[in-house]
Structure formats: structure tokens, C-alpha cells
Amino acid sequence: xxxxxxxxxxxxxxxxxxxxxxxxxxxxxxxxxxxxxxxxxxxxxxxxxxxxxxxxxxxxxxxxxxxxxxxxxxxxxxxxxxxxxxxxxxxxxxxxxxxxxxxxxxxxxxxxxxxxxxxxxxxxxxxxxxxxxxxxxxxxxxxxxxxxxxxxxxxxxxxxxxxxxxxxxxxxxxxxxxxxxxxxxxxxxxxxxxxxxxxxxxxxxxxxxxxxxxxxxxxxxxxxxxxxxxxxxxxxxxxxxxxxxxxxxxxxxxxxxxxxxxxxxxxxxxxxx
Amino acid sequence: xxxxxxxxxxxxxxxxxxxxxxxxxxxxxxxxxxxxxxxxxxxxxxxxxxxxxxxxxxxxxxxxxxxxxxxxxxxxxxxxxxxxxxxxxxxxxxxxxxxxxxxxxxxxxxxxxxxxxxxxxxxxxxxxxxxxxxxxxxxxxxxxxxxxxxxxxxxxxxxxxxxxxxxxxxxxxxxxxxxxxxxxxxxxxxxxxxxxxxxxxxxxxxxxxxxxxxxxxxxxxxxxxxx
Amino acid sequence: xxxxxxxxxxxxxxxxxxxxxxxxxxxxxxxxxxxxxxxxxxxxxxxxxxxxxxxxxxxxxxxxxxxxxxxxxxxxxxxxxxxxxxxxxxxxxxxxxxxxxxxxxxxxxxxxxxxxxxxxxxxxxxxxxxxxxxxxxxxxxxxxxxxxxxxxxxxxxxxxxxxxxxxxxxxxxxxxxxxxxxxxxxxxxxxxxxxxxxxxxxxxxxxxxxxxxxxxxxxxxxxxxxxxxxxxxx
Numbered sequence: 041x042x043x044x045x046x047x048x049x050x051x052x053x054x055x056x057x058x059x060x061x062x063x064x065x066x067x068x069x070x071x072x073x074x075x076x077x078x079x080x081x082x083x084x085x086x087x088x089x090x091x092x093x094x095x096x097x098x099x100x101x102x103x104x105x106x107x108x109x110x111x112x113x114x115x116x117x118x119x120x121x122x123x124x125x126x127x128x129x130x131x132x133x134x135x136x137x138x139x140x141x142x143x144x145x146x147x148x149x150x151x152x153x154x155x156x157x158x159x160x161x162x163x164x165x166x167x168x169x170x171x172x173x174x175x176x177x178x179x180x181x182x183x184x185x186x187x188x189x190x191x192x193x194x195x196x197x198x199x200x201x202x203x204x205x206x207x208x209x210x211x212x213x214x215x216x217x218x219x220x221x222x223x224x225x226x227x228x229x230x231x232x233x234x235x236x237x238x239x240x241x242x243x244x245x246x247x248x249x250x251x252x253x254x255x256x257x258x259x260x261x262x263x264x265x266x267x268x269x270x271x272x273x274x275x276x277x278x279x280x281x282x283x284x285x286x287x288x289x290x291x292x293x294x295x296x297x298x299x300x301x302x303x304x305x306x307x308x309x310x311x312x313x
Numbered sequence: 314x315x316x317x318x319x320x321x322x323x324x325x326x327x328x329x330x331x332x333x334x335x336x337x338x339x340x341x342x343x344x345x346x347x348x349x350x351x352x353x354x355x356x357x358x359x360x361x362x363x364x365x366x367x368x369x370x371x372x373x374x375x376x377x378x379x380x381x382x383x384x385x386x387x388x389x390x391x392x393x394x395x396x397x398x399x400x401x402x403x404x405x406x407x408x409x410x411x412x413x414x415x416x417x418x419x420x421x422x423x424x425x426x427x428x429x430x431x432x433x434x435x436x437x438x439x440x441x442x443x444x445x446x447x448x449x450x451x452x453x454x455x456x457x458x459x460x461x462x463x464x465x466x467x468x469x470x471x472x473x474x475x476x477x478x479x480x481x482x483x484x485x486x487x488x489x490x491x492x493x494x495x496x497x498x499x500x501x502x503x504x505x506x507x508x509x510x511x512x513x514x515x516x517x518x519x520x521x522x523x524x525x526x527x528x529x530x531x532x533x534x535x536x537x538x539x540x
Numbered sequence: 541x542x543x544x545x546x547x548x549x550x551x552x553x554x555x556x557x558x559x560x561x562x563x564x565x566x567x568x569x570x571x572x573x574x575x576x577x578x579x580x581x582x583x584x585x586x587x588x589x590x591x592x593x594x595x596x597x598x599x600x601x602x603x604x605x606x607x608x609x610x611x612x613x614x615x616x617x618x619x620x621x622x623x624x625x626x627x628x629x630x631x632x633x634x635x636x637x638x639x640x641x642x643x644x645x646x647x648x649x650x651x652x653x654x655x656x657x658x659x660x661x662x663x664x665x666x667x668x669x670x671x672x673x674x675x676x677x678x679x680x681x682x683x684x685x686x687x688x689x690x691x692x693x694x695x696x697x698x699x700x701x702x703x704x705x706x707x708x709x710x711x712x713x714x715x716x717x718x719x720x721x722x723x724x725x726x727x728x729x730x731x732x733x734x735x736x737x738x739x740x741x742x743x744x745x746x747x748x749x750x751x752x753x754x755x756x757x758x759x760x761x762x763x764x765x766x767x768x769x770x771x772x773x774x
Contacts, residue, residue: 051582053574053578070638075737079734079737079738083722084722099638099719099721099724100721100722101638101719101720101721102719102720113628114626114627114628114629115626115627115628115632116626116627116628116637116638216737217737218737219734219736219737219738219739220736220737222739223736223737223739226739238738241738242738242739243738243739243740243741244739244740244741245739272627274627274633274635359672362676364672364675364676380676381676381677382672382673382676384672384673384676388669388670388672388673388674389774390670390687390691391691391693391694391773391774392691392773400677400687401677401678404677404678404679404683405678432772432773432774433774434773434774435773435774448677452677
């Protein structure tokens with residue numbers, strides 16, 4: 041095998057591998073969504089139905105809400121599907137999104153050590169957080185501009201806790217997704233605000249259990265937005281709109297409601313007619 | 314008549330004068346350079362071949378001569394003996410077919426056709442050195458320089474190498490070599506250049522050098538080196 | 541105390557079941573990292589060889605640079621490539637982001653300095669042996685570099701393997717530029733990261749064992765081929 045032949049062989053192999061690796065003949069859209077939505081397993085249940093009905097494949101890139109919206113601002117997604125109403129409305133107001141539509145809600149819960157040293161258990165989120173802060177019990181925050189993190193900060197504020205003043209070793213800001221943050225909380229035996237979906241599919245619970253749930257304040261609203269083609273001409277407007285229309289349609293809403301983990305419904309469709 | 318004239322050639326490295334003001338006129342067909350260890354013989358050969366640049370002095374080539382060099386340890390590429398011999402020809406730009414023909418021819422003259430397809434690095438020391446000679450010969454050089462070509466070889470291989478050098482010389486190529494083997498020098502040389510501590514001490518026809526060395530240094534050298 | 545038996549068992553079960561999704565993930569990992577390594581060799585080996593035999597101003601600085609770039613953090617490379625390939629970036633119109641192609645690009649950038657630096661070392665060592673003879677025969681520096689690359693092909697296979705090992709083991713770059721999209725850009729390392737973040741540590745560990753086994757197998761084969769070839773060519 042002479043040097044020249046080997047070189048041509050290597051070149052041909054590299055091109056072939058590159059070409060086959062880059063193959064993207066399917067019709068697809070890119071949806072920027074959140075890690076909590078993906079890790080709850082909802083997409084695994086929801087998307088095959090849409091793909092079958094429309095022939096459009098959905099590629100989900102799962103990041104925190106803040107990251108997902110930033111990604112869409114850069115034009116790297118066709119649709120966003122996140123859960124932070126304020127941030128979403130800002131996104132549309134800035135002209136990056138066409139229209140925000142509500143899709144479904146799930147709820148947040150506070151999980152913590154089963155022994156509950158802060159006596160935070162109950163149905164009142166604000167009171168629970170106050171007690172955690174008062175006892176300076178370890179609390180893990182996602183700290184990553186996600187919808188969950190934004191919600192957590194709103195609750196602290198509503199509870200009258202000034203985090204900047206009282207932050208200390210008890211408040212652990214990890215800057216990570218839901219799963220990794222739960223891992224951290226489990227190993228530290230700390231309290232943490234989580235979405236029910238991720239918690240139900242989370243397997244490394246350690247000594248943690250649900251401490252606060254059922255407060256209506258804990259409802260977490262999801263919205264879907266088509267990225268504005270006026271800002272980014274390459275956005276797949278037609279196919280993206282099909283996805284948006286489907287997910288708020290009766291079929292899509294029914295599919296959302298049908299998703300269960302261990303017999304429990306996680307997401308409650310509430311698209312406006 | 315002289316094919317090379319050296320004019321006060323010198324090479325200094327790290328304060329030491331390895332070659333010190335060498336002025337020499339080379340006209341013989343077969344010149345052998347002798348001298349004690351560290352005299353500067355190998356360095357002088359490399360200066361003439363162009364592998365080293367002198368610190369001072371000049372080389373005058375009346376006609377530029379095509380050269381090839383064979384080193385004490387044969388340097389073989391990780392390929393067949395044939396491909397090694399052909400490599401030098403390929404560098405000169407010959408077509409692949411011509412390289413193959415001339416390489417095979419050179420191997421034949423060196424008595425190595427039966428080893429053409431063998432991996433060169435798996436051959437014995439003597440065989441490798443003969444491949445190196447074939448490689449040099451294939452280039453049809455006008456000057457062949459050899460730096461102690463049989464130093465690492467057994468007597469039988471050394472004889473074979475001497476035979477090949479003799480044939481190359483008989484075909485018209487000028488030979489310039491060094492050796493520690495005085496018998497070899499007697500067998501191969503027309504002329505001896507004796508070097509000591511970087512300087513040329515004697516330049517004498519071969520017979521005269523061994524029977525009537527003119528300098529004390531040469532006399533001492535012959536006394537020590539003779540078997 | 542964690543039970544380390546469970547991941548082994550899980551790993552065996554996954555492999556035995558010939559799980560189609562797992563096979564897809566392993567194949568994608570191999571395709572991406574092999575392609576990246578091939579590119580890194582095509583680009584990096586000539587650079588390394590020329591650095592070894594060349595003589596030009598700035599050569600030493602370049603050697604130090606490439607040695608340093610061996611330590612490029614994958615996540616930084618991922619971020620840089622993301623910014624390049626993003627629609628908002630200079631190469632956005634290529635539409636490469638979140639595709640295996642982007643992953644190949646990022647890993648190729650990561651691996652090229654390793655291949656170049658290791659090649660430089662191998663060729664430099666050979667150069668000390670071959671230098672006088674090659675110059676005597678009239679080989680210019682570029683030609684000598686090419687000759688030494690071919691001559692050192694067995695030692696260079698180790699450089700290529702080192703590059704491949706780095707590529708297939710990294711997660712930071714492919715996570716950012718690939719997006720870990722299920723069925724499209726999900727490779728072994730990003731799957732392990734995902735399962736870890738879902739708290740399914742036994743599964744993540746099992747996948748880790750499979751990854752290590754694949755890499756070890758490739759290294760073993762390469763070692764055997766190299767041994768055979770060295771005995772053949774000397």
C-alpha cells in the first residue's frame with residue numbers, strides 16, 4: 041500500500057464518514073425546550089404521534105428556559121416550548137416570537153429530607169420556604185436562568201425573603217439542570233424546588249420525599265411560540281406552525297393528558313380555544 | 314586535473330577547531346583519508362558532501378560533480394530493498410518504471426537481486442550496507458563518498474563491499490572514503506590523505522605512504538594501527 | 541455503599557438484547573469520532589512532520605502552541621464552534637448546527653493539535669536517524685517530511701489512536717454543538733450524561749462500561765495490527 045494510495049483511502053473514508061454522519065434528508069423542525077420537559081419523558085410520548093400525523097420529524101434541543109429563548113433569539117430554533125410566562129412575553133415583545141399560546145401546566149413541588157428538619161411540610165409554598173430559610177436548612181437552587189429557577193426566585197420574593205441578605209452556606213446555587221440539581225440535593229440531603237415530572241422519573245432519590253405540594257401558586261404554565269421568520273428568514277415557518285397548531289389542537293391536548301408516569305398524570309392541557 | 318580544491322577550509326564548533334585550515338587538491342581516482350580517532354576525517358567528508366557548512370575557507374569545484382554518500386551505519390527505510398534503492402531515483406524525478414528498472418539493475422550488480430522484495434530493515438548489516446551502495450550506485454554519481462563503510466561489518470561482508478566499491482571505481486566514479494582498516498586502504502586507494510587534529514599532515518601515493526611515511530605523526534599512526 | 545454489580549449486569553443485558561437504540565448510539569459515536577480523527581490526521585500529521593524537519597522563523601513558538609493546544613478544554617471548543625455555526629454566526633448559513641457534522645467539526649478541532657504534537661515527536665526522533673542520508677540523497681524538507689510520515693506509519697498509528705481516544709471520550713463539545721437530540725446527535729458520552737442527570741446511575745455506569753469496552757477493543761486490534769506490521773517491516 042503506497043503512501044499515495046493510503047492517503048486517498050483516508051480521504052475517501054473521512055468524506056464518507058462525514059457525509060453519512062451529516063445526512064439530514066428528513067423533513068424536520070428544531071424545537072428548543074427545557075430539560076425538565078424532556079426528562080419527564082413527555083416528548084417521547086407526544087412527538088411520535090405528531091410525526092406520524094404530519095410526516096415532520098421534531099428535533100428537540102433541551103436546555104434551560106433562558107438558554108432555550110437565547111438560542112431562539114440567535115435563530116437556531118424554529119419553535120420554543122418553555123415555561124416562564126414573563127420571559128416568553130418579553131421574547132414576543134422583542135419581536136423574536138410570533139405569538140405566545142398556552143399549552144399545558146404541570147406543578148412544582150418541594151422535595152426534601154423525609155425527616156423534614158425545617159417542618160416545611162404542607163400545602164403552603166410560601167410558608168414552607170420561610171421555614172426553610174428560618175432554620176437555614178440546606179436548600180439547592182438550579183441557578184441557571186431556567187423556568188424552574190425563575191419560579192423559585194418569585195416564590196422567595198413573594199415569601200418576603202431577601203435572598204441577597206440571607207444567602208449563606210445553606211443556600212447552594214449549583215447552576216445546573218433539574219436532574220443534576222436533584223442529584224446534588226439527594227447527596228446533601230437538602231430541600232429543592234422541582235417539577236413533578238422530573239421528580240417522578242428521577243431514580244436517585246436518596247432520602248428525599250415530597251414535602252410541599254398542592255398549592256395553586258405552584259402551577260407551572262407552559263407556552264409555545266413560533267420563532268419569528270421576519271427576524272430569521274430561514275425559520276421553517278410552515279412546518280413550525282403545523283407543530284404549534286397541533287399541540288394546541290384537540291388531538292395534541294388529548295395526547296398530553298394521556299401521558300402518565302406510574303399511573304399519575306403529569307401535565308394538564310389548558311390551551312385556550 | 315584536480316576535481317576539487319580545498320582552500321584553507323575550516324570548521325569550528327564550540328570553540329574547538331575540528332577542521333583546521335585544510336588546503337588540499339584532489340585529483341586521484343581513489344582517495345582514502347586516514348587518521349587517528351577524532352582527527353576530523355568524517356567532518357571533512359561531510360564538508361565536501363555539503364552536509365556541513367564551513368566556518369572558513371572555500372571549496373572550488375572546477376566542474377560541479379554529482380555526488381552520493383554511504384555512511385557507517387546503513388539507513389534503510391521501512392520498505393523493500395528495491396524501494397530503498399529506487400527512492401534516490403524517485404527524488405531525481407525519474408518515472409516509476411525507469412526507477413524500478415534501474416533499481417533492479419543496481420541490486421543485481423551488488424549481488425542482491427534475490428533480496429529485492431525483502432523488507433530492508435530485516436536484512437543483515439552486510440546486506441543493508443550493500444543495499445546502501447546499490448542505492449548510491451543507481452544514481453550514477455561522479456563522486457562517491459564513504460565514511461567507514463565496513464566498520465560495523467564482518468570480514469566476509471567487508472570483502473563484498475570492497476568488491477562493489479572497486480567496480481564502482483572501475484566504472485569511472487571517483488572514490489573518497491575513510492577507514493580504520495589499513496589493509497582495506499592498501500587494497501582500495503590510489504592516494505592517501507593523512508589527517509591529524511584537523512590538519513592535513515600528508516598527501517601521498519598509497520604505496521609510498523605505507524612504506525615510507527614522511528611525517529612523524531604518520532609513522533606513529535602506522536605503528537599503532539598495524540596488526 | 542453502591543452496588544457495582546448491577547451496572548455490569550445491566551451492561552450485559554443491554555448488549556445481549558442488541559437494543560437497537562443502543563446500537564444506533566454506539567455507531568453514531570464511532571462514526572463521529574472516526575471521521576473527526578481522520579480529518580485530524582489529514583491536517584495534523586503533515587503539520588507535525590513539517591514542524592519536526594522544518595526550519596523557519598516562529599517554528600519553536602508553533603511547537604509550544606501545539607503542545608499547549610493539546611489541553612484545549614472540550615467545552616470551550618464546543619462553545620466556539622457553536623458561535624461559529626449558529627445562525628447568528630458567520631457560518632450559520634451552512635445549517636450545520638445540531639447535526640453530526642457539527643460534532644465532527646468540533647472534535648476534529650479538538651483532536652488535531654494532539655495528532656500534530658505527537659506526530660512532531662515521532663518524526664523528530666526519526667529525523668535524527670535519517671537526516672544525513674535523506675539530505676545526501678537530495679530530499680528537500682517537504683519531501684523528507686512526507687517520507688518520514690510514511691516510514692513512521694506504525695508509530696503514527698499510536699498518535700491517531702490517542703486522538704481517537706480523546707474524541708470518543710469527550711462530552712463537552714458534542715453536547716453543545718450537537719444538542720444531544722434523541723436519534724440524531726445523541727452519542728455514548730452525552731447519553732451517559734443524560735442518564736446521570738436523570739438519576740439513573742446504574743444505567744449510566746453500564747453505558748460507561750460499554751464505552752470503555754469499545755475503546756479497549758479498538759486499541760487491542762490496533763496494537764495487534766501494529767505488532768504484526770512491525771515484525772513484517774522492521
